[in-house]
Amino acid sequence: MFKKILVPLDGSKLAAKILPQVEELAKTCEAQVTLMTVGGAGMFRVEGSPSPDVFVEAAAQEKRVSERYLEDTANELKGKGIEVNTVYEEGMPAQQIIAYARDNNMDLIALATHGKGEVAWIMGSVAEKVVSHATVPVLLLRVIEFKPPALKEEYFMGA
Numbered sequence: 001m002f003k004k005i006l007v008p009l010d011g012s013k014l015a016a017k018i019l020p021q022v023e024e025l026a027k028t029c030e031a032q033v034t035l036m037t038v039g040g041a042g043m044f045r046v047e048g049s050p051s052p053d054v055f056v057e058a059a060a061q062e063k064r065v066s067e068r069y070l071e072d073t074a075n076e077l078k079g080k081g082i083e084v085n086t087v088y089e090e091g092m093p094a095q096q097i098i099a100y101a102r103d104n105n106m107d108l109i110a111l112a113t114h115g116k117g118e119v120a121w122i123m124g125s126v127a128e129k130v131v132s133h134a135t136v137p138v139l140l141l142r143v144i145e146f147k148p149p150a151l152k153e154e155y156f157m158g159a
Contacts, residue, residue: 002029002137006106008036008097008126011069018112018141019073023080025110025139032083035074036100037066040090063088094129101136110139 007022009015026033039062070086077084089096101109113127131138 002031002107004104004106004108005031005033006036006097006101006104006109007033008038008093008109008111008130009070009073010037010093011066014114014143015112016073017143018110018139019077021139021141022110023077023082025108026077026082027080031107032085033077034085034087034100034104034106035070035077036087036089036097037070038089038091038093038096039063039066059090063090093126094133097126097130098134101134106136108137108139109134110141112141112143114143 002025005022005026007018022033025031040059066088067086070088074084074086087100089100097109097111100106109130111127111130113125127140131140
């Protein structure tokens with residue numbers, strides 16, 4: 001069924017919540033997993049901003065950190081008997097994910113999302129763009145973070 005699974009990660013705990021599902025799917029299907037991070041999308045220079053060298057160094061640092069994160073995550077999965085590759089791309093995340101999946105004959109893209117936030121209403125989420133434009137199936141895990149309701153001040157009065 002699925003032999004090549006692409007897993008986009010951004011280094012966040014939310015994005016990593018897809019990993020247990022990917023682990024099970026990879027074991028069941030004997031699939032190869034490719035962990036991917038896309039960086040550099042926010043690097044641009046405006047008038048009055050620091051010299052280009054600052055941006056070059058920031059991009060290089062981002063790449064180093066991302067590659068270390070990918071390798072650490074890959075090693076965890078490899079330790080569980082899963083075949084894993086890593087890839088770091090630069091550009092707009094949704095576009096890079098879709099292009100990589102297409103160009104590398106991926107069978108599935110698996111990623112986590114938190115649903116629509118305030119910024120997503122304006123720009124659209126990466127997950128939404130991937131689901132809308134990918135040419136392969138997409139497994140989307142919606143992560144709902146539980147936030148207890150705030151206690152009203154009246155609960156503290158006269159207690």
